[in-house]
Amino acid sequence: MATIKDVAKEAGVSIATTSRVINNAPNTSQTAIAAVQAAMKKLGYRPNANARALVSKSSNTIGVLVNDVSAPFFGTMVKAIDTIASEQEKQLLIGSGYHDANKERNAINLLINSRCESLVVHSKGLSDDELTTLAQEIPGMVIINRTVPAIADRCIALDNHRGAYLATDYLIRNGHRDIGYICSSHDIEDAHDRLAGYLDALRDNGIEPKDHFIEYGEPDECGGEQAMVNLIAKNTPITAVATYNDDMAAGCLALLQENGIRIPEEMSVIGFDDGHIARYIYPRLTTIRYPIQVMASEAVKLSLMLANNVPVERGEQKLFMPTLVRRASVCQRQ
Structure with a gap:
């Protein structure tokens, strides 16, 4: 050292x-x-904590990088990691990166310099090359919700394309052909993959996508509400809308209800994530389940094994599959 x-x-x-x-x-x-x-x-020197200290058992701390710790999705992720950490009598240190490369880099460096034994990293700002370099330096680093080809066996990801495809195909099977899409405005692979899933489902069912059926916004309730405002303002003849996540769907539902549009009789809406909000808005939201609790648990277990030099069967990345959750916000088009 x-x-x-x-x-x-x-x-x-x-x-x-x-x-x-x-x-x-x-x-x-x-x-x-x-x-x-x-x-x-x-x-390979780091102030206060050489990266090799991550496997030295010099602390009982697990580092976690999220986008925004205040977001419910990441609260669920952190809770799942903390459950495993508590079982191992370890504590968490959490940093927020906000999908910004500098903020993510600074947060990761802080976690490393705080002698975290392992790291679970949700990064959208840093490049594949930088994450690969970090992973080579930090034995216990695992990437969640992203695929980095060079370190694929240390990545836990969801098939976002498949999830959006499932959502759109479900609307089509319920008789809808004029289907809008409310997409995240963030330039990240999740948004690109989900938009691609929506477009591919349309094409595979013989429906030509229309650019003016797609609106973008911040991936929260306000963004979903404004995107739905834009779709209505353009007088798009849609009978259903798929959304980037449940928060955007909630904003969409609120706007529709305020404008006297009945859900699902006049407009079907489907979300993505199956977060807490999906169960308690009205009508209860049909959505795509993102198994973040299971994924986070797998990620932290792998991270701890790697940090402690426990033999791990290496292979390709662990790709989790989304599933459809049928509730009350989608109905058969008459």
């Missing part, structure tokens, strides 16, 4: 200078900063 003394020797500067660079102290020359940073990279 490299020490600050090793870094100072490699950089050709004093330990005091090395410490100033590490702690971003003022009055440090650019030459010294460059030399110390190069030495740290070469030696």
Whole structure:
């Protein structure tokens, strides 16, 4: 394990200078900063916690990176991880990345420097290459809800394309052909895959997709409401709408009801996730179940095994399948 003394020797500067660079102290020359940073990279040194400390049992902490800790979806994910952590007598440290590369990077570095033994990372901002480099450095790092080809055996993901295909195909089998789609405006693979699933289901059933049947918004209730406003304003002749997630579906339902449009008699709506909100809005939401609890449990178990050098059967990524949940917001078109 490299020490600050090793870094100072490699950089050709004093330990005091090395410490100033590490702690971003003022009055440090650019030459010294460059030399110390190069030495740290070469030696794999991290301030306060070399990455190898993740497997040293020097702490009982699991690091978790989510998009937004306040979002119900990620609350469910964290709860599932915490259940396993409690069984193992470990604690959680949680960071939010907000789908932003710099914020995700800073949060991961903080978790590493806090000597987390394992990491469960939900990242949409960092590149595949950077996540691969981190995974090579951090034995106990597992990626959830994303596929990174170079480290596929450390990825736990959902077939988002399949889920949106199921949702759209279910509407078609209920007699709907003019089907709108409310999509997340975030530039992430989940949004791309779900939109592609919607489009492929239409084409496979002989229905030509229409661009003006698709609206984008923030993946929350307000975004879903505004997207539905836009669809109504354009006077689209849709009889059903599929949505990126349950939160957007909830906003959509509220807007429709406020405008006197009966659900599902005049407009069928289907969500995605099967979160808590799907069970308690009216009418109860037909949706696609995202098994995030099971996925999160699998991810943290794998992370702990890897961090503790427990032999793991390596193979392809673990790809989970979504399922349809029939409730009351979709009906047969007359």
